[in-house]
Amino acid sequence: MIKDIEVLEEKDTRSGFGAGLHELGKENENVVALCADLTGSLKMDAFKEDFPDRFFQVGIAEANMIGIAAGMTIGGKIPFTGTFANFSTGRVYDQIRQSVAYSGKNVKICASHAGLTLGEDGATHQILEDIGLMKMLPGMTVICPCDYNQTKAATKAIAKYDGPVYLRFGRPKVPNFTPADTEFVIGKADVIQEGTDVSIIATGHLVWKAIEAAKILLENGISADVINIHTIKPLDEEAVLRSVKKTNCVVTCEEHQRHGGLGDSVAQVLSRFYPAPQEYVAVNDTFGESGQPSELMAKYGIDTENIIEAVNTVIARK
């Protein structure tokens, strides 16, 4: 049960990526890593230290990094590129589109500092459009894990999958609550709690917020089905439908624009197979700003209390 979920520590998801990448370095000699002058921020130091021949510092030249990564796949390498989410997507969209996605290359685009929780650097760096950009590309898998352990597991899992992947994670320390030994299955949602009154479907940092909200809702007599969608594309449509057929309403939660994110993917499934009231907890068509992550989550309406509010609204619409 949700009340039993234990938080042993708070850790950043980017460190989960760094740890996963380091283990991959030991396990698979075809894994190579590229970074655009953000090795420390991406937590790629351990890989760089232990596998210097397979680590490529490309400088502040993200377009070239994506192109080199695409070329490196020819001959069997599995390149992991690392930079901030903004520079991993918007800045290099055409390179990803042509040289990676359209060319069907086995590149893993690993993106840190996604969303508002990058904090003080402000809106230039706080990309909130990346999930939409990436999920629109044919053949692209889009993954947004919820905590350190899951990010580590996802990093290792995508090396075994042959095809382009966008892996999104973040900067702040957040509760690390998924068990360390859980297998990461691409495209399979995690049901965190079974419930009957409302489905709360969340991704990334919002999964913990959804758990917090569900605990409070339970105290108020509302039973929430809580689902962690770590793979936004391909979406686990079966899990979404199974849940909403039980609860008949849904709140989607993400650190992303309302347009083009997880919420829209869920809405598309529901509109086709099981129309039901839906509320979005997401950034509503605006840029972020400088501030502390917690302040920004509150100001832009993607905090625990916003989920509770959305649940009350959506239940009233049933």
Next chain:
Amino acid sequence: MANIDELKSVCSQVRRDIVRMVAGAASGHPGGSLGCVEYFVALYFDQMNHKPESFNMDGKGEDIFFLSNGHISPVWYSTLARRGYFPIAELESFRKLNSRLQGHPATKEHLEGIRMASGSLGQGLSAAIGAAITKKLNNEDSIVYCLHGDGEIQEGQIWEAAMYAGSNGIDNLIATIDYNGKQIDGSTDEVLSLGNIKSKWEAFNWKVLEMDGNDMASVLSVLSEARSLTGNGKPIMIVMKTEMGQGVDYMMGTHKWHGVAPNQEQLALALDQLDETLGDY
């Protein structure tokens, strides 16, 4: 080395293929394609160590080629087909529905010989660098070739890649710029002057060679020299002077035929100037 007359004979047929393909589709880019024929034929019929009959994506143990200025796909497709990568008859499908010969090269349709999509300019040098790095990691001594348009080097990514390869000694890479001095809107000087191309690449720590791209003897000799210079700590750039539209008189000396297809009458005029040496598709 292959017989130079035989290579010239292949060139004539490739030129016929190019104008017939572009006219057949009523679209495409004949100008740059015609200008680069000697380069392609020299590479695929003489210089490259490759396996046309058993193409595989990884190309391990083979020299591999990337076309960065994907719009000159007709010359590449014709050369690949004539060299045995795929059936010559397939050239007829160029730019048509359900074809593997897309307007710009693509991998999705699994056309033998193509390892990377191109068309949006400026991306091929990075890909070639990546493939060259992988060859080094795999302890191969094969060479990676790539071709670029001169207008294409106005793209910023080219200079990101130039800086990387020069700084990191990617010395199993032979890049070439098709220096015909023309792009869609006019001469490169009018659109955005390229300045002194040779010194620019030298300043980025590349070894730079120059060649007359429409003289088969010069192409063979410079490509051989380039090959002999690999493994010396520097990437190699060949500045290849060509004439856009080479071989078809009314297409030469102008940028007008960069991306315009000849009509049937113009096609007949072009074919009159190009010997059918290997049999039309």
